[in-house]
Amino acid sequence: MTSGRGLEDAVWALLHEALHHYRDHPWAADRLRHELARLEEPLRVAVAGGWRSGKSTLLNAIMGEQVAPVAGVDGEDTFTWYEDGPAPGATAWSTDGVPQELAVTRSATGLRVDGPGWRPGELRDLVVRWPTRALRQLTLIDTPAVADPDERGRAPVVERALRDADALLYLTRDGRDSDLRALDSERDGIVGQAGAVHVLLVRSRADETGGGRIDALLTARQLVRRQQRDPRVAARCVHALACSGTVGLAGRMLGEADFAALAELARVPRPELDAHLLSADRFVRAGLPVGLSADARAALLERLGLFGVRLATTLVRTGCDSRVKLSTELIRRSGLTELRESVNRLFVDRQGTLKARSALVAVEGLLRAEPGPGTGELLGAVERIVAGAHEFAELRLLAALRAGRVGFAAEPAAEAQRLVGGEGTAPAARLGAEHDATARQLWELAIDAQWRWRERAEDPTLRLVQRRGAEVVARSCEGLIVELAGPPRRSTPA
Template identity: 40%
Template sequence: MNATTAAESAHDLIHQACRMYADQPHVRAQLDECAVRLEQPLRVALAGSLKAGKSTLLNAIVGQDIAPTDATECTRVVTWYRNGATPQVTATARGGVEFNVPVARREGRLTFDLGERTADSVDRIDVDWPSSALARTTIVDTPGTSSLSTGVSARTWEMLLPQNGASGADAVVYLLRALNASDVQFLGKIADHVGGESGPLGVIGVLSRADEVGAGRLDALTSARKVAARFAEELERTGLCQSVVPVAGLLALAARTMRQSEFAAFTALARVPAQDLSLALLSADRFAREDSPLPVDAMMRSQLADRFGLFGIRLAVTSIKLGVTDSPTLAAELSASSGLDELRQVIDVQFGQRADQLKSHTALVTLGRILGSTPVAGSEQMQARVQRLLADVHGFRELRLLGKLRSVHTDLSAADLTQLQRLIGGFGIRIGDRLGSEPGEDPNVQRAQAAAAVRRWRELAGHPLFDRFTSRACLVAARSAEGIVAQL
């Protein structure tokens, strides 16, 4: 069953349930909200421990400095970022009263001002902002899960893992700085609540502030990738996370918002003898000191250290020495080096292209909970239909298999494993992405390729020496190929 059919089936079941619960307004309200969410953009929550860099990463993904990163009252409140015609920030008090929130820029950073109100008196903040990145995705910035204030941490738990209701997110990007017991516990609860009994569909891990893993050295991201691979292996073994991507959030944001004056400063620094610059970059304080002989004024040096970090400065200067001659090229190289491009690609393949599937999954899991907690005549039969849909929708199987393939051994060759990942949507869910064909390929050629893939993967599924997991994976691939044939 494709994503559109899954969404249509979820809609039909919700409407039938509305008729069943016509005399129960409270349940009807939950069902109405469930139906509305199917029509809204995908909700992706940023979660993680305190100071993990969630707001900085949000700004980098959006490409604008719109989320406050300073420790104000606002960063202690769950904040929803949506696409809007004009910038507007509103807050909802605990009593349900909405009020406008003034927005100001301090030292180049955006901040929200709750005035005399404290975070304890505010339920949520909504930010409407014109952004193409928010057109199809609503991003929810949550307070740190390991905050010293249990009330602050509880806000994140309530949004993602409510006691008796739908999770506020369809997918989660979880930021890690180290993999500890609290992270595993939190991801386990997300798996139970967001993914339902059959496990999480949309959970991506991010090794945040990745440049700090290698102490800001030029090879910092190489070290971070090794750490991220270890985290991924541990998390994927338990099925709690689909992948872990290292990202230097500070550098990613600076790259996407780089100014011409900063490029000029990097160009000047590239002319400084390597030994002199290395000495200056021993620490941020040393680099920004007033009496430094570097050919860039102290204010600009302080700005570079604040926005790019020592790792970003070293990387930018090295890129210019290697031949980069303009600001856009440098920004693109720094963005790629930060890990942001890889993360955005993973988010697009696993979240963006499967938005309808993820939203349908959220709706079906929520409907199943409602039916189970408030039984009426006919609810048991409908709940059985919900469970069949959750088990049968092929896109759900593809997502879970993609997660398992990173950690579970198969009997396939490396080339066949790559082909399988491609066919089930690991590199994109469009027909060309799945078949590995060139843009504009003749549909008749694609149909022949898909039909051949059906035969091949069904044959491999019956291989007498393959273990059970490999055989099942081959059957999923064959079913994906059959779906392509049907589409064509």
């Protein structure tokens, strides 16, 4: 792989070389120590998007509970960090750099902190500690709304999100050009030109596609598949998908009382119910032949929205006859299952690679901002690491395979995705073997796979993009062979 040591080891060594180079520059040395510490911290995933793009709802859907937004803070310039903790709490970081501990309480729409009353723009970061399994392996960052890029194509919120986080969920309601231009801020430089392996494009509020018709989610997925074939999208993100945070969150938080209310509505003849679901006012205020009060119907709308009520009642009529079944189907149809799987496979499973990438970006930026004797050699080291980083090539190929841009037939495409880590990065997952397969069995599978894919890489009848893709897969197999032939590693606790 990278210089025979692995990308993470190469970046760790580079950081120490840079730290030695800047030993007499306190500011630069502190920044490099910060990057070294980040390598040991949980993966940082920022969620960014324009006004009313559904950031807070999507964050809640990922965590499975109503925690965002945080009331009591000025959100215009504040980044809110959600990390795992033994007990609820929060730390406020204002522009003067002095931290302040705050108590956290539940509010009707999320969480609330009681601060001293900051002036607009004074509160820079709010770090919320919240005990939940969803935050065990990553820290989620809720950003302020992203404004349209300025005349130079700069979007300050996105620039800071890309600088502070290791990966980005970028929410767009329609994938318009201005949304895509906001992602251009990090495409310059050695690392930026290696590809946007750290950005996942999310077509949010997918339930509103086509005016919120019953097939809205399906239509949104079809539009995203078309977008994935657009070179402008492929150059800016590793994958794209559609998701309705509202429907996904409703599925994750669906209670027995919610299910009973929806089952009651499902007993109303569909034409009659559809007439009442033309607007929120008609659904809440008009007479319905069900024993649900206006307040109960308003609560359903608050949780599910008009589209969600239509979808949920349709699912109840067609076989989702329990809370568990309905919850599972709402989560699946919302796109949340695909989103969480993509975050796990592309981000969490690759967190070492993504954190190493963040460190490379920081080192390159520091070397260009503080040039001097020896910085040229360090920039050359950055370039060599990036050029030899097979881990980046795997992520780019995985994105192309998922978007159907490579052109392999179904069976080799599925095998290629698996071998480059699309179903997990452990050797057994890559090779499609049982978890208890021996090292010898895995090694033999890797040898067979490497032979097949090396043949494809050298097949003159295949198109260039297919031969290059096969070359990446063959190199992944070679890495597995080396790993499996080496001395056994110490097992680490799960």
